Amino acid sequence: MTESDGDTAIAIQTRNVTLSLGTQSAPVEILRGIDLDIGAGESLAILGPSGSGKSSLMAILSGLEQATGGSVTVAGVDFSQLDEDDLARARRGRIGIVLQSFHLLPTMTALENVAVPLELAGVDNPFDVATAELEAVGIGHRLGHYPTQLSGGEQQRVAIARALAPGPKIVFADEPTGNLDAATGGSIIDVLFDRKAAADSTLVIITHDVSLAERCDRIVEMKDGKIVADRRP
Numbered sequence: 001m002t003e004s005d006g007d008t009a010i011a012i013q014t015r016n017v018t019l020s021l022g023t024q025s026a027p028v029e030i031l032r033g034i035d036l037d038i039g040a041g042e043s044l045a046i047l048g049p050s051g052s053g054k055s056s057l058m059a060i061l062s063g064l065e066q067a068t069g070g071s072v073t074v075a076g077v078d079f080s081q082l083d084e085d086d087l088a089r090a091r092r093g094r095i096g097i098v099l100q101s102f103h104l105l106p107t108m109t110a111l112e113n114v115a116v117p118l119e120l121a122g123v124d125n126p127f128d129v130a131t132a133e134l135e136a137v138g139i140g141h142r143l144g145h146y147p148t149q150l151s152g153g154e155q156q157r158v159a160i161a162r163a164l165a166p167g168p169k170i171v172f173a174d175e176p177t178g179n180l181d182a183a184t185g186g187s188i189i190d191v192l193f194d195r196k197a198a199a200d201s202t203l204v205i206i207t208h209d210v211s212l213a214e215r216c217d218r219i220v221e222m223k224d225g226k227i228v229a230d231r232r233p
Helices: 054-061 084-091 110-120 126-136 152-164 182-199
Strands: 010-022 027-039 043-047 069-074 095-099 170-174 202-207 218-223 226-231
Touching: 010 054, 010 202, 027 054, 027 202, 027 226, 043 054, 054 069, 054 170, 054 202, 095 152, 110 126, 110 152, 126 152, 152 182, 170 182, 182 202
Parallel strands: 043 202, 043 218, 095 170, 170 202
Antiparallel strands: 010 027, 010 069, 218 226
């Protein structure tokens, strides 16, 4: 079992989590019995090569995928007992997700990409909230620009603002600098950590980049669907 410090509240807890794809007669084991505690407010890197299972684990921890077996508790909610619709509801407001591909809507401005999801979620003053978050990630001067008018780094800042604007207490970032050059990627990670500190949120970064992982409080290394190391830099 891997655990955070005993005096820290637990944001995420898994016990014997498994994930199998394929058929019952020929299953493909993606995750093989994951036990993991992540403390509230902690920054954790899940490190491993392609195919190690790290992105699949993130999908389960964030409620994007259902585990085949085991238990998953996130922000006090037992995800292992929920169906897809219930998982979507459980994610709302609790979890923010930043992906390698920015997934911005091309027909919406930077401001609209952040504000419209807030509006649909019933947030008060969604455009004011979105403006404040975009300013916080350093892109307040580009509110009216469309994704095609923004650089890759600027698009990722908008994606970060969109993920963090609802005020989630847990943020997942899956290879958030994968489409960016080294200098731009470094500045994006600075933004992520600055916003994490401001919100006192839990940050889980999925990466194969050791130097990025070393910036986190804790590193969990994966190989062949298992956790093989758990350390603090």
